[in-house]
Amino acid sequence: MRSCLPRYYWPGFVEMTIDEDMTCNNHEEADTKIVHHVCKLDTYAKKNVLLKTSDTDVLIIMLGNMDHLQSDELNIFMEYGTGNSKRYINVTKLHMELGPSLCTSLPGFHALTGCDYNPSFFQKGKIRPYKILIKNKYYQKALADLGVAHITGWRDEILPILEEFVCEIYGYKNISNINAARFQKLCVTYKAGTEDEPFKKTLKNCDPSTLPPGKAELQQHLLRTQYITSIWRNAYLRFPSSLTPNRNGWTLNEDALDYSLVRRRLYVATSIRRCCS
Known part of the structure; x- marks a missing residue:
């Protein structure tokens, strides 16, 4: 010791x-x-x-x-x-x-938008998200409260607010569901000619990494954000957090921590052809 x-x-x-x-x-x-x-x-x-x-x-x-x-x-x-x-x-x-409201939200903001322990959102940086944050006390409070959510038990109430924040970072202010924002972004790029057109159209200048993350992927990102924020936000304490990385966005494999990856089969719904036409 x-x-x-x-x-x-x-x-x-x-x-x-x-x-x-x-x-x-x-x-x-x-x-x-x-x-x-x-x-x-x-x-x-x-x-x-x-x-x-x-x-x-x-x-x-x-x-x-x-x-x-x-x-x-x-x-x-x-x-x-x-x-x-x-x-x-x-x-x-x-x-x-x-001001105290913005300052107490900064550890959570930094963890959410990209730091040494959590990846950033592709090509989004911090300037645009910060401009959104300084105008919205709702997001500030959510990020500040995230640092003590492991004590208060408010995580399930906070994460949907942060999901809404991420949607706005991607330019969808009136959408609060990240999958809906992701689908909307796809529809902007993919335009079906007819309702029955197969989903095989060759896309030009389409970079999938510019799409918002999926719901399951964002969930793991937010869990990592909470873990990091719980340590940073409570640095004044000798025991800053009771959380552990395992099952909070990371998976413990023997002696190493890896990002928790989302593995699932992908399906193309017929609604894609209808909504994108």
Whole structure:
């Protein structure tokens, strides 16, 4: 068991102590450990705290946990980048400008739209989804609540809202079912000449990867999103999450975790010919 060893610098010597309250062995990544330590700072800290990192995940996680600082007098800064690209971000000021609702949704948003542990939606990036998010408190609350859904038991109520969000990311604001959005996208590309035309038309400039994910695929993506968010959103806790990766978007195969894949037979319904004509 590794302990946290705070260092205090005094004129002429350095004092090092063991602080069990700052120890967080249940945090696997340094990203959440950094944020956990900041949230524990009280009498140990001066008014200004500087985080040195080249990982934007730390900024997202820090913004999502700003409401859990033990001292309102702390000013959090981040030194980001190296060399000529180095810059300083006033995290406290940024949190005030964005507001608590948006900030608490950012860990879930980052996990949903693509991070080191979860793939992104093809060619969707983060700019368009973020523009949608900042205008919609409904989505903000759902993403924030996702981080504690393993405690509240609200997951089944939250996931349909996130499905609706993904539909809007793909440009379907009035569709809340991802399979319906996927079908609509197909109909835009595939135009049957007659009702009886076989579904064998050669498509040009059609990239299947631009289609929205299917319902089952999105379900696994959202389960991974919940698992990641439960850790990031609760970085201020010594035990951030009770969830495990297995059966939450991943499958444990011996000693390795693999993405849970959706394997099923595909059928072409006659309704495709009718609806696309």
